Amino acid sequence: MIDIDRQICANAWTSDEAMVNHRELCLQYRGRFSASSDAAGAAAFIEKTLNRYGLTNARREYFEMTAWTRGGKAVLELVEPHRARFPCIALPYSPSCNDEFDVADGGMGHPADLAEIPGGVLGKAVLIDDKNPPAGPHLHRLHKYLNTRHAGASAFLFVQNSPGMLSPTGSLAFNHSGPLDQTIPSVGIPSEIAAELREWARRGTLRIRLTMDNSLARGRDCNVVADLGNPGTSEDIILVCAHYDGHDIAQGAVDNASGTVVVLETARLLAPLTNQLRASLRFVLFGxxxxxLIGSHSLARAMEHDLHRIRFIFNLDCVGSTGRLVMMLQNCPEWLPFFKTHIASLPADVDINTHFVPFSDHFPFVVRGIPASFMVTPGIGDRGWGHTIADTFEKVSQETLMRVSMHTARLIMRTSRLTPWPQSKKSREDIIALLESRHMRPLMEHEGHWDF
Ligand SMILES: [Zn+2]
Structure with missing residues (x-):
């Protein structure tokens, strides 16, 4: 391994490819928003780059989906007891709106918070914080949106955690399989505006007008896929993936041009070492x-008859912040000894645990029983700049991109050469228990894909 490691490390630290690719994705293709011309341009750039690195069979795999377009500016206007206009942004899949609402404070959006609202939430616009109690449970934006909608609210006002007059964005659907005409008007609002709304609400009746103009259409988007390996030596596959799409409001530099660049960089570092691989590598950049998670659900369905060949998944999502790389082994403790040993042998400063995170592209594969790791550099704070207009390229540490690419490439090589594989087969009951532990059942039932 020492010669292989030397090649990977030397190659990682003597190239500016990671930085150049990152700037190209952020500045040339902006947010690479789902089904947009920027996303199409980014997909072509990624395919070309994978070809240039010497991968085989680089291709774009298309899927149909519901595309959403933000039209003009969303406005939140205070109507009573005072008149004022505030910035806000529509959340993807929100319908258009030109209506007045009474406002209620729904706290963190947990069922108990909503049940405590005087007079209930029926017909109201409800303020919901993107926070959770330290002791849990940890609910995602999508859980909170669903709780609020099911409680009878007529609009969802999603509040940014951190100060700076930043409005958060984030989709209202989780691989939704039906029509999306049941969504309620939803906007992201800055924490400072939420503080003012709460102050007015504390003094008495608070009424707002919400105006926005969004549209839905049938759309088409794609994953970019390419292979590296020795055909015929093994039918085993290691999947190395990241999503290349971001949001229409920002460059998506951390989330997830960073992961895209690291996947491209691991491909570049490992391509000259193809004859050292045992399991082949499939590189996927999801749209x-x-x-x-529309692209990854689409690939998991398309690979239905090949899923047994996927031995492990490396999914890189938000790996551009300074600080340690964290490897979360999606409830696969059987893989812990292998990775702990090899992380120590690199030697590398990588944290490892077995936490399960349902909201990234490994998820459609994990529910099908495939072992996976979610790789992230959390930095400090909650979501940081992610999902805001401030997720811009200069905040991404180029040193981090190079370091994470180097560590990940060395771990991928070791995983490819591993034999035998840890016994990872999860039963149907194990997967149901895992999903229940993260409150995923109501969400998946609502979205029409609780297939258990
Ligand atoms: Zn992401």
Whole structure:
């Protein structure tokens, strides 16, 4: 391994490819938003880059989906007891709106918070924080949206955690399989505006007008896929993936141009070492992750008859912040000894645990029983700049991109050469228990894909 490691490390630290690719994705293709011309341009760029690195069979695999377009500016206007206009942004899949609502404070959007609202939430616009109690449970935006809608609210006002007059974005659907005409008007609002709304609400009746103009259409988007390996030596596959799409409001530099670049960089570092691989590598850059994991669900369905060949998944999502790389082994403790040993042998400063995170592209594969790791550099704070207009290229650490690419490439090589594989077969009951533990059942039932 020492010669292989030397090649990977030297190659990683003597090239500016990661930086150049990152700037290209952020500045040339902006947010690479689902089904947009920027996303199409980014997909072509990624395919060309994978070809240039010497991968085989680089291709774009298309899927149909519901595309959403933001039209003009969303406005939140205070009507009573005072008149004022505030910035806000529509959340993807929100319908258009030109209506007045009474406002209620729904706290963190947990069922108990909503049940405590005086007079209930029926017909109201409800303020919901993107926060959770330290002791849990940890609910995602999508859980909170669903709780609020099911409680009878007529609009969802999603509040940014951190100060800076930033409005958060984020889709209202999770690989939704039906029509989307049941969504309620939903906007992201800055924490400072939420503080003012709460102050007015504390003093008495608070009424707002919400105006926005969004549209739905049938759309088409794609995943970019390419292979590296020795055909005929093994039928085993390691999947190395990231989503290349971001949001229409920003460059999506951390989320997830960073992961896209690291996947491209691992491909570049490993391509000259193809004859050292045992299991082949399939590199996938997913589209439409931000709209609810649409690209990864599509690939998992397309690979239905090949899923048994996928031995492990490396999914890189938000790996551009300074600080340690964290490898979360999606409830696969059987893989812990292997990765702990090899992380120590690199030697590398990588944290490893077995946490399960349902909201990224490994999810459609994990529910099918495939072992996976979610790789992230959390930095400090909650979501940081992610999902805001401030997720821009200069905040991404180029040193981090190079370091994460180097560590990940070395771990991928070791995983490819591993034999035998840890016994990872999860039963149907194991998967149901895992999903229940993260409150995924109501969400998946609502979206029409609780297939258990
Ligand atoms: Zn992401």
């Amino acid at each position: 439409s992750e931000e709209m609810g």
